[in-house]
Amino acid sequence: xxxxxxxVLLLTxxxxxxxxxxxxxxxxxxxxxxxxxxxxxxxxxPPADSPYAEKLDLKLFLGALPGADSNLPPGDxxxxxxxxxxxxNVSLNVEYMPMGADRTSKLNMLLAxxxxxxxxxxxxxxxxxxxxDGIVANxxxxxxxxxxxxxFGWIKEEEVERFQVAEGVQRLxxxxxxxxxxxxxxxxxxLNNLGLEVPTTYDEMIEVMRQFTHSDPDQNGRNDxxxxxxxxxxxxxxxxxxxxxxxxLVGPTMIENNKFxxxxxxxxxxxxxDDVKAMLDEGLVDPDWFLAKGSQAIDKxxxxxxxxxxxxxxxxxxxxxxxSIQNKSKAVNPNADWVPFHPFAETGVxxxxxxxxxxxxxxxxxxxxPEKIERAAAILDWLCSEEGFLLTHYGVEGRDYTRDGNTxxxxxxxxxxxxxxQGNFLAIWGSVVxxxxxxxxxxxxxxxMTERDQAIVDTIKSYTILPSIGRNVxxxxxxxxGDFRSKMREFQxxxxxxxxxxxxxPTYREELMTExxxxxxxxxxxxxxxxxxxxx
Amino acid sequence: xxxxRLLWKYRWFYLMMLPGLLYYxxxxxxxxxxxxxxxxxxxxxxxxxxxxxxxxANFKEVFNSPEFPRLMRNTLLISVYRxxxxxxxxxxxxxxxxxxxxxxxxxxxxxxTYGPYFxxxxxxxxxxxxxxxxxxGIVNYWIREAGGQTVNFLASSEYFxxxxxxxxxxxxxxxxxxxxxxxxxxxxxxxxxxATMDGANRWQNIWHITLPGVKDVFVLLLILRIGHxxxxxFDQIYIFLNSRVQEVGDIIDTWVFRRGLEQLEFSIAAxxxxxxxxxxxxxxxxxxxxxxxxxxxxxx
Numbered sequence: 001x002x003x004x005x006x007x008v009l010l011l012t013x014x015x016x017x018x019x020x021x022x023x024x025x026x027x028x029x030x031x032x033x034x035x036x037x038x039x040x041x042x043x044x045x046p047p048a049d050s051p052y053a054e055k056l057d058l059k060l061f062l063g064a065l066p067g068a069d070s071n072l073p074p075g076d077x078x079x080x081x082x083x084x085x086x087x088x089n090v091s092l093n094v095e096y097m098p099m100g101a102d103r104t105s106k107l108n109m110l111l112a113x114x115x116x117x118x119x120x121x122x123x124x125x126x127x128x129x130x131x132x133d134g135i136v137a138n139x140x141x142x143x144x145x146x147x148x149x150x151x152f153g154w155i156k157e158e159e160v161e162r163f164q165v166a167e168g169v170q171r172l173x174x175x176x177x178x179x180x181x182x183x184x185x186x187x188x189x190x191l192n193n194l195g196l197e198v199p200t201t202y203d204e205m206i207e208v209m210r211q212f213t214h215s216d217p218d219q220n221g222r223n224d225x226x227x228x229x230x231x232x233x234x235x236x237x238x239x240x241x242x243x244x245x246x247x248x249l250v251g252p253t254m255i256e257n258n259k260f261x262x263x264x265x266x267x268x269x270x271x272x273x274d275d276v277k278a279m280l281d282e283g284l285v286d287p288d289w290f291l292a293k294g295s296q297a298i299d300k301x302x303x304x305x306x307x308x309x310x311x312x313x314x315x316x317x318x319x320x321x322x323x324s325i326q327n328k329s330k331a332v333n334p335n336a337d338w339v340p341f342h343p344f345a346e347t348g349v350x351x352x353x354x355x356x357x358x359x360x361x362x363x364x365x366x367x368x369x370p371e372k373i374e375r376a377a378a379i380l381d382w383l384c385s386e387e388g389f390l391l392t393h394y395g396v397e398g399r400d401y402t403r404d405g406n407t408x409x410x411x412x413x414x415x416x417x418x419x420x421x422q423g424n425f426l427a428i429w430g431s432v433v434x435x436x437x438x439x440x441x442x443x444x445x446x447x448x449m450t451e452r453d454q455a456i457v458d459t460i461k462s463y464t465i466l467p468s469i470g471r472n473v474x475x476x477x478x479x480x481x482g483d484f485r486s487k488m489r490e491f492q493x494x495x496x497x498x499x500x501x502x503x504x505x506p507t508y509r510e511e512l513m514t515e516x517x518x519x520x521x522x523x524x525x526x527x528x529x530x531x532x533x534x535x536x
Numbered sequence: 537x538x539x540x541r542l543l544w545k546y547r548w549f550y551l552m553m554l555p556g557l558l559y560y561x562x563x564x565x566x567x568x569x570x571x572x573x574x575x576x577x578x579x580x581x582x583x584x585x586x587x588x589x590x591x592x593a594n595f596k597e598v599f600n601s602p603e604f605p606r607l608m609r610n611t612l613l614i615s616v617y618r619x620x621x622x623x624x625x626x627x628x629x630x631x632x633x634x635x636x637x638x639x640x641x642x643x644x645x646x647x648x649t650y651g652p653y654f655x656x657x658x659x660x661x662x663x664x665x666x667x668x669x670x671x672x673g674i675v676n677y678w679i680r681e682a683g684g685q686t687v688n689f690l691a692s693s694e695y696f697x698x699x700x701x702x703x704x705x706x707x708x709x710x711x712x713x714x715x716x717x718x719x720x721x722x723x724x725x726x727x728x729x730x731a732t733m734d735g736a737n738r739w740q741n742i743w744h745i746t747l748p749g750v751k752d753v754f755v756l757l758l759i760l761r762i763g764h765x766x767x768x769x770f771d772q773i774y775i776f777l778n779s780r781v782q783e784v785g786d787i788i789d790t791w792v793f794r795r796g797l798e799q800l801e802f803s804i805a806a807x808x809x810x811x812x813x814x815x816x817x818x819x820x821x822x823x824x825x826x827x828x829x830x831x832x833x834x835x836x
Binding site for chain 2: 101109126133286287480486490493515
């Protein structure tokens with residue numbers, strides 16, 4: 001009996017101890033988010049003249065380039081992490097995830113639990129909320145042209161200024177790509193089979209889609225092809241339907257006749273929806289498009305089921321990109337040949353890019369250990385520097401590439417071995433600064449680039465790009481842009497699939513403008529653009 | 537005996553109970569304090585106590601949201617469908633299994649039907665997509681071969697709710713039957729023997745002995761499910777939802793997810809959660825009382 005009591009007592013104590021232990025970290029994390037990283041980092045003595053005498057733990061939450069399946073390799077293979085840890089005397093704990101709804105949820109969860117990363121990247125619209133909640137540090141004294149000159153090599157001062165939603169500098173624009181590679185691609189071999197030309201107008205494009213759907217372009221004797229494919233993510237009529245530009249709606253937002261235009265909720269969407277509906281009713285679009293997500297449309301096209309697809313990725317149809325649609329299609333049909341084209345190449349295919357992502361620093365860390373944020377800002381500047389850019393995009397000098405003056409010559413085998421096979425991890429580090437060597441006056445010589453690849457680049461670069469609205473706009477406080485967009489998409493989808501024509505759009509739009517406060521949003525946007533003198 | 541003497545007498549039992557009590561206290565009751573953010577304008581920077589008190593403003597916003605009537609309707613309808621269409625198959629399946637006399641066959645069937653319960657909804661959606669998508673789906677392939685018109689099962693408001701229920705039944709019936717099988721095994725076999733002696737056939741046995749034997753369990757499960765009537769199954773619906781079926785499929789929880797987690801409006805999410813819980817509590821209490829009135833035992 002006595003022994004039994006002892007056992008019971010021990011078990012009780014044990015269970016209490018477990019309950020106690022497991023609740024502790026949860027409570028602690030509110031004040032102190034780091035921990036794991038410090039244990040692994042060896043305390044190395046920095047050189048005497050180093051400004052970074054004290055070793056610090058830093059937690060980063062980065063993005064990752066879209067489409068790339070990437071992960072960070074263990075310590076010694078990740079030369080970028082090593083370089084940062086050595087240069088700045090820090091121990092890094094890096095998390096990453098490509099942009100998207102899942103990432104927003106994960107980041108929100110981290111922030112809500114008080115586990116704010118010291119430096120993190122987020123969508124600009126999410127960042128507005130974080131700034132309003134007071135969890136983002138004001139870094140106007142840390143990120144200045146004097147202290148972080150390299151960062152300002154990518155982003156202009158006025159761009160930083162126009163990106164702010166409160167006093168000071170909280171939302172730093174993430175350096176973004178100024179070049180636009182948005183284009184339609186078409187199967188040249190299918191056109192040849194049917195004796196057709198690359199379309200140059202909207203009507204020709206639809207006619208080619210018709211032929212692709214009905215005239216057996218792959219000559220396999222079966223009626224199993226479609227003219228066009230895209231992804232609807234189960235919720236929207238994507239902007240890559242050519243009908244938008246046909247109706248004068250270019251890009252996500254635009255300025256027209258001295259007015260701000262939100263493309264997706266514009267009145268002219270009525271015509272767009274009618275045209276999309278006509279395409280769908282004729283059966284020109286792969287019927288699985290609406291629920292398709294991620295790379296499903298690309299896979300469908302690569303399988304030889306659809307002849308036209310849109311992409312904004314530079315190497316989408318390159319010979320030199322092993323993951324390109326060109327190489328995937330060739331595995332199925334050796335004659336496959338994707339060529340870029342755009343029916344609106346002359347009049348404008350898109351508007352110039354604006355950043356939509358922000359770099360943010362933790363207010364909690366800034367309050368507690370300001371040095372952490374200082375160092376994080378210095379790391380950001382290093383990533384923007386020539387040294388950082390080369391390391392995060394091309395690898396190690398002498399091994400993965402060679403340099404002669406301003407010319408970089410890549411070594412594809414070494415890149416394959418040291419980067420791609422290690423989890424393609426430069427897609428994570430390289431997501432901070434875009435792959436635009438010209439900004440740093442560098443020239444890149446890629447031995448794998450073929451003449452065909454170069455021709456694709458030249459074609460797409462010849463398209464007309466319209467000016468952007470000039471600055472980022474932020475919705476009014478308390479306005480629920482999520483509900484607004486979700487309702488808007490619901491109406492559009494309903495029209496396309498369940499209504500005879502789009503004549504109800506003006507009524508639906510009215511509801512969006514009043515009940516869902518869309519007009520208020522448009523007015524605020526216009527005011528913000530006017531405030532910096534971009535509208536009269 | 538006074539209570540402290542009782543306490544001393546049964547001290548070991550109380551001690552054994554302590555971990556369980558502590559568990560509920562630490563992980564279920566203390567966090568309820570956080571519900572206070574339902575009455576505040578919660579800001580991450582200011583924390584729970586530092587945020588501004590706004591009274592019932594969050595509730596007003598929830599109830600005045602243009603989405604709210606639709607969310608309520610969908611949530612209640614889907615929940616009621618779930619109760620109606622998934623409790624009965626569970627019971628029927630248990631009864632059928634109970635009548636199987638070949639033991640190895642019964643065991644195999646049970647194991648096979650139990651399996652889907654362990655699949656995540658993501659996988660079930662993948663299966664549904666493979667069967668039902670308009671172009672690549674095998675069902676639509678058959679329909680086309682038979683000369684019919686392609687049906688977009690996954691993105692059609694007519695099929696959405698039936699499909700939710702159907703996949704739920706497919707996934708959870710095997711698991712749901714277990715509890716009834718357990719109840720069936722507690723029925724005294726002598727009752728069947730006696731009834732058979734008196735000339736009862738198999739149907740009469742089921743009607744007069746088996747069904748009354750599982751009635752209490754059925755009522756118990758019904759009461760528990762009624763308590764969850766405001767949860768229409770977030771895991772499943774979140775994955776199956778698309779904007780074509782938003783009208784018939786958007787439920788309170790998916791909206792709360794969008795507002796709370798995607799847009800960081802925790803106060804709105806907490807207010808909605810509190811509202812849901814209160815309704816759930818009232819319904820459980822009511823159903824329990826009703827069950828007792830109707831001669832059953834209720835759950836407490």
